[in-house]
Amino acid sequence: MSTDRGKGHAAAGSGRPSAKDRLVDGLYGLGWAGVKKLPEPVAAGLGRLVADRTWKRRGKSVLRLEANLARVVPDADPARLRELSRAGMRSYMRYWMESFRLPAWSRERIASGVEIQDLHRLTDTLEGGRGVVLALPHLANWDLAGAYATSHLGHPFTTVAERLKPESLFDRFVAYRESLGMxxxxxxxxxxxxxxxRRLRRGGLVCLVADRDLSASGVEVKFFGESARMPAGPAILAQQTGALLLPATLWYDGRMMRGRVHPPVDVPETGTRGEKTSLMTQALADAFATGIAEHPEDWHMLQRLWSADLDARPEDRS
Known part of the structure; x- marks a missing residue:
């Protein structure tokens, strides 16, 4: 499951990381080194404390989250949106607390905290020798779902990570995910x-977080009634390799993380590659919207997503 979190920027005109980059990298390193040593209730409480303080500051990310949630829950009044954004920040920080601790979790701890509906759609296909593209939105903890796939299901998989700056931060993310078997x-x-x-043609599993286009060349879809762009990669991979394209959504339910593997997105029998890609990506967007609408507080979208927002601030796509 790819990441577009914690992005930094190199110092202007220099290949060396800036002081801010070094600080960010150091904080992530402290999280991975320190949080995993805390008792689980303490780590969870720390996450809620950080989330609540961040939410109360009403910064750019919180306001963006509320603006995004206003599309998802259009009948919500300002009080309801604030309630949802607070729950959303707590869910987001839970993701981080869990992710910092995941490398220290046992297989039993991972398995006991995850339950996925209709998982047979994934496992039966892989056991039959056919590759699978599993596409997910930024819901709950996709890294935990990945750890569950590798440790409990015994299905290693390949994923994509955005190359972060500084390079040391990208290396941390790669090492972290590889430690989970990805x-x-x-x-x-x-x-x-x-x-x-290549992995898919050999009957492997590829997992991609696919509700936000990072390339600026994605496919236009209707998402909660408005235009947005989502990555074309999942649909094109399925077309070119014969792999099955499966959407999945996740959510938190108390101590558990639950999820659902949705029905497959089939390759249309007719049309150009572009037309097929458009239809398949729209089907993914529809499946994502179903899961997000059911659990909006677990959608960690703190960036601009809809075309109207991106067009309004073309110089700032955060």
């Missing part, structure tokens, strides 16, 4: 698609 390839560099295609 194969990670960088989003940029030109070789990601070929690597994913």
């Amino acid at each position: 194969e990670v390839v960088p989003h940029t560099g030109g070789s990601a698609f070929g690597t994913l295609a």
Whole structure:
């Protein structure tokens, strides 16, 4: 499951990381080194404390989350949106607290905290020798779902990570996900698609977080009634490799993380590749919207997503 979190920027005109980049990298390192040593209730409480303080500051990310949630829950009044955004920040920080602790969790701890409906759609296909593209939105903890797939189901998989700055932060994310049994390839560099295609043709599993286009060349879809762009990769991979395209959604339910594997998105029998890609990506968007509408507080979308927002601030796509 790819990441677009914690992005930094190199110092202008220099290949060296800026002071801010070094600080960000150090904080992530502290999280992975320190939080996993805390008792689980303490870590959970710390996450809620950080989330509540961040929410009360009403910063850019919180306001963006509320603006996004206003599309998802259009009948929500301002009080309801504030309630949802507070729950959303707590869910977001739960993701981080869990992710910092995941490398120290046993197989039993991972398995006891995850329950996925209709998982047979995934496992039966893989056991039959056919590759699967599993596409997810930014709901709950996709890294935990990945750890569950590798440790409990015994299905290693390949995913894509955005190349972050500073490079040391990207290296941390790669090492973290590889420690959970994932194969990670960088989003940029030109070789990601070929690597994913090879894995799928061999009957492997590829997992992609696919509700936000990072390439600026995605497919236009209708998402909660408005135009947005989502990655074309999942649909094109399925067309070119014969892999099955499966949407999945996740949500938190008390101590548990639950999920659902939705019905497959089939390749249309007729049409150009572009037309097929458009139809398949729209079907993914519809499946994502179903899961997000059911659990809006677990959708960690703190960035601009809809075309109207991106067009309004083309210089700021955060």
